[in-house]
Structure formats: structure tokens, C-alpha cells
Amino acid sequence: MMTEIQYKRNFSIVAHIDHGKSTLADRMIEICGGLSDREMKDQVLDSMDIERERGITIKAQTVKLKYQSRNGNKYELNLIDTPGHVDFTYEVSRSLEACEGSLLVVDSTQGVEAQTLANAYLAIEADHELIPVLNKIDLPASDPDRVSNQIEEVVGVDATDALKISAKTGDGVAQVLEKIIDLVPPPTGSERSPLKALLVDSWYDPYLGVMILVRVKDGYLSKGMKIRFMSSDSSYQIDNVGVFTPKPTPIERLTPGDVGYITASIKTVAETPVGDTITSDKNPADAPLPGFKPSIPVVFSSLFPTDNAEFDELRDSLAKLRLNDSSFVFEAESSAALGLGFRCGFLGLLHLEIIQERLEREFGLDLINTAPSVVYKLHMTNGQSLELHNPADMPEVTQISFIEEPWIKATILVPDEHLGGVLSLCTERRGEQLDLTYAGSRAMVVYRLPLNEVVFDFYDRLKSTSRGYASFDYQLDGYRESKLVKVSILVNGEQVDALSFIAHFDQAEARGRLICERLKDLIPRQLFKIAIQAAIGGKVIARETVSALRKDVTAKCYGGDITRKRKLLEKQRKGKKRMRQVGQVEIPQSAFLAALRTSDT
């Protein structure tokens, strides 16, 4: 039975990590009877292990709820759970486009965090009705008054009627559902208009092929219909139409206001870009829905198998992941030091970490990754311009007219006792302060920062300088010309491609020196002297020497010593197998990792 459009409500939940978004979703599903107890796992919406462990959602997920309101009417509620991280801002904005309102969930023991703020702004941009919800009121540290004041001050939303709930105990959750009915406007749209459906997200299902999560704006979707993706003009025939309850459940058709899925024998998610408009092939819409952007990787890093023999396995694993994640790109790369691997592009650092973790966990691979790098725009003297994804590919300096680097606008919320450390960190990273305001005892600072300064252990530093109390969010903020240089690391005169990096001229020397110092301690002494140099072009800016081994021999080896010596040899040989050869010099993998991981202190 179709629900009339005025009884539909589409909403999303905006919250910082761990503020209780998924728990609240679980309670609402329970109240509406979406799943039996047996099926009810905690946090049903986060289906991947990694998501559950990290408490973040990577894919948008949705659930359709049937709700009997106290006003006597039956409603159909669609909850769209958005991906929960800064790397997925665009995906979040598309999920929000599929709804008319949002719950602004804030942990009443913590207060507003950077991600709350960033996502709340996205919701406001999407014209959402925002319903403030103060969660975790069952905890002794809960301070709803302070937090509702903070919501008003920082987010600028009226929080006088903020709901006080505990998603954990279920207290107040029913009122949340009532509030949604009252405040979130019903969708608009006409079934008779040409089809316009927003592609909210897509993922690969081994049995059904690509499943596409859609929100119908106008027209309808039904089985057998021929549809067209407006960004690529490619057409497919719909195999299945359904909704998530949250189990995928086939239905006849999706009409305006509906959120559901379609399948159309599509092989890869790359064919179904998030934010695209799906229309009817026979009777297409005049114009797509606004806001479509193809996803562009912003952070690049190279992945190499620790054991070179695992290259094929790595390639297959990457291909499998890409089936389900088109925002991540990779191409084969050959490094003199690290062998064969892949240069990979990610939406951000978290995205990088997730992919790497999945490769190691789900595919059992052991990987080395090079320092993350951003995309630089090189303007060449011959008038050409090109994008640089890998510092190793940097052309001759003489051919470059100027270089631009990506900047971000970062919002950091931090208790004021840690503000000093955060400010000096931002300054040290070439940041420009845009704003500094206080809300209670928390400061909100907005900085413009070069992205390449953020990919160098910025999170770790921010965490340690604020003892974990700072929250951080950013959005890309265009490109700017900058005095950037490539610093090469040379070991006995041979360039180690995997260790070269791009840095601002003013910081190049200090960073080069640091890496040389690190390597000096990490490269074991060998039978000859080893020179470690950092250089910009032909100019050496730092140098360290690993002195030659003068002797390495055991004085005594009799009957009682042989077993021990043999075991020592076995251990050393194992270590040797994990070394990488640069010219004559053997460099342990740990040296690559350590030199790269903390390229700054």
C-alpha cells in the first residue's frame, strides 16, 4: 500500500563520532518494529567491522520505518544515516539532500564538537529543519543546559525546546519521533513529472551487483523501467526496486519522497557516482538535480607489499575494494627502493587509513605506505599545467614556472586551556587564523591551512597537544601559489624515491635534516660508510653518516655455543629478508616506516 506524500518524512542524524547517532537509530528501529529481536544487533546500520570498531559510517545507509503517531496517523519515516567523517563531506551533503530535516544530536556530557558543527552547517545549507537532541542525559556528567546554550551560541540554532534523551536507555526516543512528524516538512514532488532521482550512494553486492540508494524527487521508479544516469548518459534496465526495513525488501515502485534501492545489473560502483541524477530513458528530465560533483582524490600515498611476491594479491585486493568504493583510485607504480606497488588516491587521511586497514585485515596483506602527499598544480614555463600526485614525479625545477598547493579551511574546537598549543601548532604549519571565538570554556578557531601540512601527522599532534580534547573538521578551500620544493633523500648518492617529499621552502631544510637524523639511527652499519643526504635539486641541505662496521665476529664458538649462534643467524637473516636494497645499501623496512611516519616532531 502506498503512503501518501504528506505522511512521509525523510530525515538524517547529524552528530559527532560517539555522540550516539547509531544507538539512537537502533532505538527508533526498535520502536517502529523494523527488526525482530533476533535480527537486532547493536547498531545495525554500521555493517562493516571497521565501521563498527571505529564508530564511523563509510557508506550512507537507510532504513524505512512505519510509525503510528499519537496524532492518529500512520507515517512512513526514512532515516538516512550519513557517512560520518570529514573525508566524506560531499557524500554527507548528498545524503542530506535526500532529506528535509535533521536531528542534531549532541552528547550532553561533551557538547558541540567540530564535526557536529560541520555537518550541522551542511544540513542548514540543504535547507533542513534542525531538531536539537541532547543525548546521554542518563550519565552523571550530563549538563543539558550548558550544552543547549552552546548549541545556540556555536551552531546558531534555537535550542530552547531541545529534546533530552538517552538513546541507551530509550528514554525520550518516542518524543523524537513525534517531533520529526511535527517539524520535518513532508517531501514535495509529482509522480507525473519526468523522473528525477538523486543517487545517494551505491555499493557492490556479490549477488545483486551494484545496489543504488536513491531518493525520488519527481516521477517514479519501477521494475523493468529503463533509466539513464545524467552525468554519463548511460542507460540501464532496472532489475529490482526495494526499500530497507532495514533488510532489503522488494516493492512495486518508488514514488516522490521515497528512499529506496534499485539494482540494474551494474558491475562497478564507478558507473554510479554519488550525487548523480537518475532519470527515465524514455521521458528524461530537462536538467539534473543541482550539486553533482565527481569525487576527486585529494591525498595520495603509495602502497607496497612488504613481500614483493604479494604484488598480484595486492592488485586483486585493491580491485575488489574499488568495486565498492569508486572514490579511491590506484595505478601501478615501480619504486627503485620498494619494488612494485600502487600509487593510490584517497578522499582524505581517514579514507587512506580505512583502505589500508581493510587491505591488511580483510586480505591479510602486509604493507608499507609512503608519506601521504597532496595534489600539487604545476604551472610549467611552456604554459602547460599539470597535476602532481607523487613527489617522485616532480619535473626539473627549471621547467616549472610556479606551483600551487591545496588549502583547507579547518575548524577546531578545543577547551581553552589547550588553545595555546593548538594555535602554535597551526602557526607552525603555516596556518592563517580566520576566526577565534569562545562558547563557554571552549574555543572555536578557524584556520586556513595548507593541506600538505595536515597530512603530515597533524591529527596526532593535535591530539597530543590537546590531550585528545580538540575536535577537527575541514573543507577544501582552493589552491594557492606557494614556494614549494622537492626534497630528495639520497643514500650513498642514490635517490630513494620513496622517501622524497615536497615541502615549503622555509621548512625544507629542517624536515630534510630530521629525516637524515632519523635514518642515521635506523640504517644498520654496513661494511662501508653510508652517506645520507637531503637535497633540493643538486644542493645538499643536510647530511649524516653511518660509519662502516669495523668488525662483526664472535670470539668464541665451541660445542655449547653453536646452537645459540645458529639461532642468532636465523634471526638476523629474517631481518635481512625484510630489508630493501638501495644501491649497495640495505635499508630495513622499519626505517622507511619510521622516517615517514613521524616526519616531524
Added chain:
Amino acid sequence: MKHFGIYIHWPFCESKCPYCDFNSHVEESIDEGRWLAAYLSELNRYANTTSKRTVTSIFFGGGTPSLMGSETLGEIIKAISDRWNLWKNAEITLEANPSSAEKNKFIEFKQNGVTRLSLGVQSLDEDSLLFLGRKHSVSEAKEAAVVASEVFDRFSLDVIYGLPGQSPTKWKRELAEILKLVTTHISAYQLTIEPGTQFYRDKVNTGGEAVEKKMFDYTYDLLEKKNLNAYEISNFAKPGHECLHNCTYWTGDDYLGIGPGSHGRITKSDFNYLGLETYATLGIKSPKKWLENVEEKGSGDLRTSKLKPSERIDELIICGLRMAKGLDTGKFFSQTGISLYDVINKEKLLTFKERGWVKQNKDTLFLTHKGRNFLNYLAVDLLA
């Protein structure tokens, strides 16, 4: 000729030296009769399977085996010659300390069958002896050496160099003194700080790499001039005076380990397939437990384990390359069934040859003096 040695471990000392990581203990009273019975019982056990072999050497090590009564030693030697075929030229070595009490027993030891004495003088410098925790003086060391050289045709001095603060000049003077006492065999060890020793706990440093290297080179040069050839990393001998028993270890021939914590290697033909199996035996380390086990269970073994082919290969290579004559390719093949050049890294071998660290003859692979300095490093690479 295939050697077959028997090592007898006497685990007791009058005091524990701070550099020593051997299995040695200080005990108030020792029931030597019980110990003798236990050694004989263990020899009987091994004789069951190896009595057809010819014993080429016996080595009494420790601990301080010269603290044993000479009759006890004599009983053990006699038991071995009863149960095995004891080669007529068998080398029977005893380790001894240069205390006056022990010195007076040298003739008795000889009468009871000992043919070779290894005297642990360690240093001819009073301060160094003190540092090394030795209980004897320089003059006692010298006197004992004189007596030993008079009593035994084959005798060796043990010395340690590379002590903290020891200058190459000082070592040169000491080495000159040593050469006045011995002309046939010297074991000259660089001080190494082994885990589990007092020096290790005290975080004692050795003399430093540069100085040690200098002393190492000087020692080689001088001793070679005196016709004492470096037949192994730390062992120098006049031709014919090499320690047969120790060469048994380095060439990968078999030996029995009798006594607490002692190691043995026994190779058996395996008739199921064309190959040899080498077993590593290890005695219980605690003297008390070893003794009890021998008495009550008839065996002092902690375990016997079959070496994997790769383990056997590793041992043969790290031991063989210690010797000046190096590895005998024919012997290696007969011991493993694999050609030496099939197991070592050819590229590395080529590099090391070019650098003058390794040399090859028709039948042997050996390290040059320069290369022997880096033996551990080279072995890892050659076996990588």
C-alpha cells in the same frame, strides 16, 4: 678422517668470573664419587649407539675440570677406552687454572691419560686479572705455564684482550710476555659481554671497535710471524698443534656432550631415504637436577632434537668459515647431500670475492683475514 669427540663438562669452579657465560657453579662440597658414577652412566648410555666409532678426542671442560681428582679423570678416560675404540693418537685435553694447587697435579693428570693442557691464564697483567675476577697472580700464571710446558708436549694458553681501557701498546707488551711462555698454541679471545654474566649486568663496555680491530690485526700479524697460525678466529697454533677436539666442532663432525648443560651432535644414517640426520642433544643445565636425573632416570638429557636440513647447513657454514682452511666443499656435500654453492647466495659471494673478503679454491671456500673480521655479517648475507 672423520673425527668423533667426547666432551665432559665439570660444572664447578672455585669462584665465578664476571665475564664467563659457561655453565659453571660454585659449590661448598662435591661428592666426586657420585659425579663419576653419573658420567660413567651417561657414557654407557651413549656407548649403546655409538660404540663402533673411534674416539679421536676427549675434552674436559667446565667449570674448572682441573679441580677434579686425577683418578676421577683417569676413570673416565679408562671407561671411554673400554667402551669405544680410543684412537692411539687421541687428543685428551684438560682445561686448568694456574693456581698452585692445580699446577701440582699436572703430572698426575698426565699419568692418568691427559695429553694436552689448556691453561686459562687470561692475562699477564695484575690489574687485568683483578678486573677479570681471576684468583691467581701474574707470577702464578707464569709458573703454571712453565710447569705445563715441561709436563705436556701439547699445551695452550687462554688469553683475553680488548678489555676496557687496554691500549694496543699494553696488549703488545702482554702478548710479547705470553710468547715467552708458549710456542705451540694460544687461544686469544676478544672480550665479549655475554648476557647473563656479571659484566653484562654491570653494563661493562669492551675496549671499543677501533681499538679492538687494531689489536685483532696486530695479534694475527705477530703470531703468524712466530709461526703460530690463526687456524681459527681466536686460535693460533704451530702446525700440528691445532686442537683436534675443537676442530671437530668447526668441521661439523660428531661429538658427545656429557654433563650438565652440555651440547652434542650425533649424525645417523637414515636408511629410509638417501640422507643423513643430525641430532642435537642438550643436557639439563642445573648440576643438581642433571645428577638426579642420571641417577633416577638413567639420562641427563634435557632434549634431543633432529636438526632441520637448513639448520644443519647453517651450522656447518658458520662453523666452517671460522677456520682458516674454510669449508671443504666435498665434505659439505657428504654431510648434507647438497652442494655448497647451491645454498649460498651467488651474488653476495661474487661481491665478497671482489672485495677480497672471501676466496675460493678448487675444494674450499674460505674467508681472508679481512673477511674473518666480519664473519657474522658475511654469513648472514651468504645464507640470505
